[in-house]
Amino acid sequence: MMNGMQLDGYAQVKKIGTGISTLDDILYGGLPEGSQNVIMGQPGTGKSILAFHMAYANAKLGIPCTVILIDQRREDFIKNVVSAFPHLESLHDLIDKNMINISENPAYDKFTTKEEMMTFIAGIIKSAQSNNSKIVVIDELSILRALLSDDREFTRMMNYITENLHLINVTSIMTIELPSSGTRTKIPGLFEESMFDGVIRLANLVDGDETEHVCAIVRMRFSKFKSTSNAMKITPDGVIMSPLK
Ligand SMILES: Nc1ncnc2c1ncn2[C@@H]1O[C@H](COP(=O)(O)OP(=O)(O)OP(=O)(O)O)[C@@H](O)[C@H]1O
Numbered sequence: 001m002m003n004g005m006q007l008d009g010y011a012q013v014k015k016i017g018t019g020i021s022t023l024d025d026i027l028y029g030g031l032p033e034g035s036q037n038v039i040m041g042q043p044g045t046g047k048s049i050l051a052f053h054m055a056y057a058n059a060k061l062g063i064p065c066t067v068i069l070i071d072q073r074r075e076d077f078i079k080n081v082v083s084a085f086p087h088l089e090s091l092h093d094l095i096d097k098n099m100i101n102i103s104e105n106p107a108y109d110k111f112t113t114k115e116e117m118m119t120f121i122a123g124i125i126k127s128a129q130s131n132n133s134k135i136v137v138i139d140e141l142s143i144l145r146a147l148l149s150d151d152r153e154f155t156r157m158m159n160y161i162t163e164n165l166h167l168i169n170v171t172s173i174m175t176i177e178l179p180s181s182g183t184r185t186k187i188p189g190l191f192e193e194s195m196f197d198g199v200i201r202l203a204n205l206v207d208g209d210e211t212e213h214v215c216a217i218v219r220m221r222f223s224k225f226k227s228t229s230n231a232m233k234i235t236p237d238g239v240i241m242s243p244l245k
C-alpha cells in the first residue's frame with residue numbers, strides 16, 4: 001500500500017532535465033521540479049562544470065536560469081566554462097537575452113547577525129527573480145562555513161538558503177566542497193543534510209596517470225533513482241555520462 005502510494009506520488013512529480021541523457025535516465029527524467037539539490041565532491045571533481053551544464057542546457061530550451069557565484073568573479077567563471085566547452089557558442093546570446101543570468105554574490109565578511117545572513121540570501125533571491133528563474137545554481141557554499149561562528153550557524157544558514165529557494169519555487173543545484181584528503185562523504189560543518197532533497201556525489205578515480213570523473217546519486221526525494229556510478233566526461237560540447245564499466 002505504502003509503496004503503491006509513493007509510486008503514484010512520484011508519477012505526478014514534474015522533472016527538470018539535466019541536459020545529460022544518462023543522468024536523466026538514472027533520475028527517471030531529471031531533477032524533481034522545485035527540489036533543492038547539492039553536488040558534493042573534492043576539489044577538481046567537476047562540481048562547477050556539472051552545475052553550470054545543467055543551467056546552460058535548460059537556458060537553451062528557454063527556461064530562465066541564474067548562476068550565483070560566491071567564491072569567484074563572473075568574468076573568471078565565464079572564461080573557464082568557455083574554455084572547458086569551446087563549442088558552446090550561444091552562451092553570450094543566452095546571457096544577452098537574460099536566459100542565463102550569471103551573478104556574483106560574494107560573502108566577504110563574517111556573518112554576525114541573522115539580519116546579515118538574511119541580507120545575503122535576499123541578494124540570491126533577487127538575482128533569481130530578476131529573470132524569473134526556474135533553476136538556480138549556487139557555486140559554491142562551503143566557503144560560508146568560515147564566515148559563520150560554528151557548525152550550528154552553518155547548518156542554520158543552509159536551512160535558510162534552501163527554505164528561501166523553495167519559497168520562490170525554483171529548482172536549485174548548489175555545490176559544496178568535500179575535504180581533499182580522506183574519504184569523508186559528509187559535508188564538513190553540517191549537522192545534517194536533510195535540507196537538501198537531492199544529493200549528487202562526484203569523485204575522481206585515479207588510475208595511473210588517467211583521472212576519471214565519477215558521478216552517483218546518493219539521495220533524491222520525490223523521485224526514484226538508480227544508485228549506479230557513472231563516468232562523467234567534459235567534452236567540448238558539454239558534459240556526458242555513461243555507466244561505469
Ligand atoms: N577549461 C577547462 N578545460 C578542460 N577541462 C576543464 C576545464 N575546466 C575544468 N575542466 C575539467 O573539470 C575538472 C574540474 O572542474 P570543476 O572546476 O567543475 O571542478 P570543481 O569540483 O568545481 O572544482 P573546485 O573545487 O576547484 O571548484 C578539471 O579536473 C578538469 O578535468
Ligand SMILES: [Mg+2]
Nearest residue numbers: 047048049140
Ligand atoms: Mg568549483
